[in-house]
Amino acid sequence: MSRAKLYTVIYVVLFVLATVQVVVEQAGYLEESYWMAFWAIMVLSAVKAVVVAGWYQHLRWEPRSVTTLMLLGLLGAVALTVAASYSIL
């Protein structure tokens, strides 16, 4: 049952992190210093994503190549977004 327990702990952590994101907003940090709060919120999302991928999707137990594959996709999407956005600044 220990695995089920691990999954439950992860679930609670995810739940809490989502709530924290909203707390950051409700507490007015976005008004106070927008970009700090913005990146804090985005990093929280990234952490949640890594946890879901690593444990719920079992990426941790797959060969490294599968993770690389997904990171390649992510890299492409980020490169497109960043370069395109930069091009019109």
Add this chain to the structure above:
Amino acid sequence: MTDDEHETTADGTGEEPPVSDGGTASDGGAIVDDDGLPAGGVPDTPHEDDHGLPPTHSIRRWFVTTNHKDIGLLYTVTALFFLIFGGLLALLMRLELWAPGANVMSAASYNQAVSAHGLVMVFWFLSPLAFGFANYVVPLQIGAKDLAFPRLNALSYWFYLFSGILMGISFFQGSTFNGGWTMYAPLNTPVYTPEIGGTTTVLALILFVASATVGSVNFLTTMHRMRAEGMTLRRMPIFTWSILLTVWMMLFAFAALLAALMLLSSDRLIGTGYFAESSPGGAMLWAHLFWFFGHPEVYIVFFPALGAMAEIFQTFCGRRIVGRKWFIGAMLLVAIQSFVVWMHHMFLTSINLEIKTLFMATTIGISLPFDLMVFSLIYTMLKGKIRFKTPFLFGFGALVLFILGGITGVFLGAVVLDYTLRGTYWVVAHFHYVMVGGVTGLVGGLYYWFPKMTGRMYDETLGKVHFAMYFVGFNLLYFPMFLAWETPRRVFEYAPALTGWHQLSTVGAFLLGSSFLVMFYNLFKSAFVGEEVDGQPWDFASTAEWTVPSPPPLENFPGVPTYASGRLEFDDGGSAQTDGGAVHGKAAALPGSEVTGTEHEGGESHASIWPFVLGVGAFLVLLGLSGLQRGYFPEGTMGGMYIGTAVVGGVVAFGSLVAMTRERFHGPEGPFGESWPFTTVENTKLGLWIFLASDVILFGAFIGAYVFSRVAYGWTDWHHLIPEAHVVLPGLINTYLLLTSSFAVVIAMEFAERENRLGVVGSLVATVGLGIGFLVNKGIEWQHLFHIHTEAFPAGWDPGTNIASTTFYVTTGLHALHVIVGLVIAGYMILRAWNGAYMGDDEPIEYFGLYWHFVDIVWLFLFPLFYIV
């Protein structure tokens, strides 16, 4: 590099173990050889190992086949048909350009011809022709019996065919898309191209992309997981390498195109405003998405030609390609670089100077590896002993054309020169030299593999006549375009002084066109009455497809192929040995039956009609949807017909999906020896992961479109576009719901492992319930926002209100569609679980979970982006 496939040559031609080693094995080969002839008058006595497929002369065969060689033939023939389609459009245009101004066509017709010609040639002819060869040759070259997912392979073909038919139909719906093959915004929006046919073209492209994506996933899984023992990546033949890199590029590039097309469809069907003039940066958004796909696409169409050229050079120069390792390395480099040069197509847009300079540098960078490849081909010729057969002539011609095209491309890569050359016939000439240069290489491939595919030789003299007419016609057609470069692109007006060049060009076009008549005559006739050939008609051809009969038997090899000794051999299969002689006879009659041992029980059917039916369904759905314009179907009967078509299509598609899941069907499983780097990832799972990687790009591009539009508008002013009523709470609740549903799936897996049926059913029901809750919550939220009445938004906040509402509804809408698909799958799994499936076998639940958690992860980003920041 001693372990190179070159060694196979010497041995393959010397001993030819599979074909001529007398006795038993060749018997098997011969029998199946007859049976597998696609075109001859062959016996139709049902063979014991026909895989449940009707004989080749039966029409039914071609609708139910899932065999990679059949599908390769289907692709090849269909692609050639689209060559005629695109070619006729081109001849029309060249007639029009005989003299400046409107002569034979109206301006509107000319626009249609230009646009459709480009789209048909790039999408429906060039890539699919390459995929005909890839289908036929790649499994043979890597020692596999078939692709990993044979039915999906058939599905790719049917999607491709039906997307092409849809494209053809668009001509009869007012007008096909007429804004150029690059479909620039805002010309691509209904304001400028209101015809229903324009929408149909976009939807046809979506179906084509679906076909390409399914194909990429299939090829990637196959090529990574199912190589024969000893067939390491380093030893892989160059053509197969070129296809491997092509499908990797396709996987990512086509996902970006899919995103672009889906956003465009949303604008056209629902009436959102991504590319409307009112959208800040709408035109730029399209250009970025399109060219992020578009530049890799030029290599996607060119690489297979390069691979075919390399094979042809090796065979007809009688030696291995010089610097093989470097050649492959250069291709790999280009494949990666191809994703970082896209803005050289945007030098004349408002992108800033820094980024222009950067992309000029990357563009120069990408031309360097090409030099290496070109030199390697040239040295191969110098060091080898050339035999000037038709395939070589075309391969050599392709090299010459490509060099010219490449050099003229470097001009365009220079920002300053591009200011002058952009939008002129210089560009037209450049990309025809490279792209039709690629076609030239593939035509070489067609002659090269024709004997393998048909078992008969083409007429060499006619082949040479074809080449002479082709090469002269080509240069007569395209070279004058460099000289008349001041002609503006895509219109039929030009300075009268240039008329001479254009007339030369038109003459060349007809010469080029008629050269194909020679080819069609030659190949068609030879397919029936050409001289019969054995497995190896070329001598010195070094790759595995030449070690088996022409055409190869259904299961390709007379035993388990292995390269363990450094050259190709066929094992009898360990377990069969013990049964001794008696069984050996059977093994001869069922060549390859040992390959997968338990999986391939004799007589198992590899026929399935469902890929075809699913193709029909998808076709009808899209045809029906094309009638939808900015939220409305046409009035009256016409509208009813469109809606009816879509509904019928939906039912057919859904039914065939269900039927497909219920059908008993086994593809080859693997691993067969070499599966780097996915040795422990089973086929279906790997396929799923690869698909998800492309979905990352799809969602990434949707999110990217949001970020880009917001940056264009002014990031922190964005909230002006959003009503007060758009609050965090519904988003937070949905985050909770999705997280919980993900948890439920994980728990379902635990229960499955512990063989607790009710537990599995219960957790899956929870998953579905939470998912439905997610959708209902979203529905309530949307209803509310649609109908607000505030000072800023008196008429509600709907998808067409502004760019913020557009990005919000469309991005979260795409996500909701993913949720719905997941729920359908989960619903199906509940039924199965109720009947006792998955006990002690949690794999299907795990695979569903991969998808479901992915959808969850996407939401984890959509939530803050669309609700908080």
